[in-house]
Amino acid sequence: MPGLEAPLQRALGGESNPDDLFISLVPEESFYLTLPILDVAGRNVLGVVVLHMEHIPTANDVPATLWTLLVRSVIVLLIAAGIVGTIFGALTANGMVTRLGRISQVTDAWSQGDFSEFIEDRTGDEISQLVNHLNRMAEQLQQFIRRSKEMVISEERSRLARDLHDSAKQEALAASFHMGTALTLFDSDPESAKKHLTEADNLVDSVRAELTDLIHELRPPSMNGRQFDETLNEYIIEWAHQSGIGAELSVDGSFEISLEVKQAIYRIMQEALANIARHSSADNVEIRLMYQDSRVEFCVGDDGKGFDPLEKHDGMGLDSMRERAEALGGNFSIDSTEDQGTLIRVLLPTEQQPLDNSRKA
Numbered sequence: 001m002p003g004l005e006a007p008l009q010r011a012l013g014g015e016s017n018p019d020d021l022f023i024s025l026v027p028e029e030s031f032y033l034t035l036p037i038l039d040v041a042g043r044n045v046l047g048v049v050v051l052h053m054e055h056i057p058t059a060n061d062v063p064a065t066l067w068t069l070l071v072r073s074v075i076v077l078l079i080a081a082g083i084v085g086t087i088f089g090a091l092t093a094n095g096m097v098t099r100l101g102r103i104s105q106v107t108d109a110w111s112q113g114d115f116s117e118f119i120e121d122r123t124g125d126e127i128s129q130l131v132n133h134l135n136r137m138a139e140q141l142q143q144f145i146r147r148s149k150e151m152v153i154s155e156e157r158s159r160l161a162r163d164l165h166d167s168a169k170q171e172a173l174a175a176s177f178h179m180g181t182a183l184t185l186f187d188s189d190p191e192s193a194k195k196h197l198t199e200a201d202n203l204v205d206s207v208r209a210e211l212t213d214l215i216h217e218l219r220p221p222s223m224n225g226r227q228f229d230e231t232l233n234e235y236i237i238e239w240a241h242q243s244g245i246g247a248e249l250s251v252d253g254s255f256e257i258s259l260e261v262k263q264a265i266y267r268i269m270q271e272a273l274a275n276i277a278r279h280s281s282a283d284n285v286e287i288r289l290m291y292q293d294s295r296v297e298f299c300v301g302d303d304g305k306g307f308d309p310l311e312k313h314d315g316m317g318l319d320s321m322r323e324r325a326e327a328l329g330g331n332f333s334i335d336s337t338e339d340q341g342t343l344i345r346v347l348l349p350t351e352q353q354p355l356d357n358s359r360k361a
Contacts, residue, residue, distance in 0.1 A: 004050065007034040011048040014038070030054050099127060107134065115142045155320075160214060168210040175203035209242045228262050229254075229289060232269060236287060243277040245302075246284040253291030257350050264324045264348065265289070265298050268332075271317040272300040272344050280304025280342065295330075296350055301343040309334045321346075 010020045011034040021034045033051040038044065099121060106119045115138060121131040178200035185193040229251045240247040269287065276282050282304030290297040309318075318334065325332035325346050336342035 004032060004034070007032065008048055008050075010034070011036040012045055014045050096127075099123075103127075103131065103134070110138050110141070113145070168207045168214075171203045171207045171210070175200040175207065178203065212242070228257070228265075231262075232266065232287070232289065235266075235269070236273070239273050239277070240285075243273075245277065245282055247273075247287065248285070249287045249289070251289045255291055255350075257296060260328060261296060261348050261350060264328055264330075265296070265346070268298065268321045268324055268344075268346055269300060271321050275317065276300075276302050276304065276342075279307070282341065294350060296348045298346045298348070299343060301341060303341045306336045306338045306340050306342050308338065309336050 004023065007021050007023050014036055015021060016036070018033070021036075023032050024030065031053040033053070035049040035051065036045045037047040037049060039046055102121075103119055106117060109115075109117070118135045118138060119131045121128045178196040182193040182196035182200065185196065229249065233249045236247045236249050239245075273285070276285055280302050282302035285300065285302045288297070288299040288301075290299075321344070322332040325348060328348050330346060330348035333345045334342065335345070
């Protein structure tokens, strides 16, 4: 092969220096090395071996080789990190969904007034801190609701005590005086004694009616399984019979409303009718219940002597009626003028959809 003559001659001559036996015919691509084969004594050359090598890395190839190796290592590392990240993300997301679902479940129970359980999360991350804040908020809300109920019970007791003192107690005391006077006059003036006994009997009937009203307030009738306007009308008929005042209920529309709204309307009606019987000197009362899309309107109007709503009136329960309406996100208003009667109007929100129905009870 052209170009190998010199290294072959050296090898045949017994040369052992590699630099003299090595030749590159194509620089940095093709290399040849001639190796002499000596006898056992190492004196005579028996033959020559020629080694041919191609593409042997050189110092110039080291940077490119390292760069290729680095790129391949980075690609492998990124693929491995992506697979590990995907698996870890899936596991983390599943755990996150489970934890958030638990939080949603418990907070929904809290919104319904059920504080029998709290959220348990001890992971120590941001969600766990949020859970701790929610649990503390629920505890404070539970204490607030309990105290509010205690205050409502206390206020209700005070109101009942005031009503008993202002009406039933005074009438019972007057009846007792009339009976005492009748006993004194029974022998000397039977006619006068009879008049006192009659007056005492009338006062006792009035006390009985007052106590009946209070019992109705403490134990309203069941509102399940019957039309709400039937419940209202039943009370109105009984009230009209006891008070001697004409009363009529009209209902416009119909759809199911929550028990809380029913109870609020019933209590407000009781309080309004009790005020009419005690203070208004009215001859007629009109009660209206109107279902209007996302709200219910309830009105009680009379043709009595009226009053000034801006003045403070103790014992009329106006604040109680207002608080009942506002507690459900509603509005309460009074329109009254002296000698022109009074109109109480209550608007309560509801999420129910109305049915096409209009009737008069």
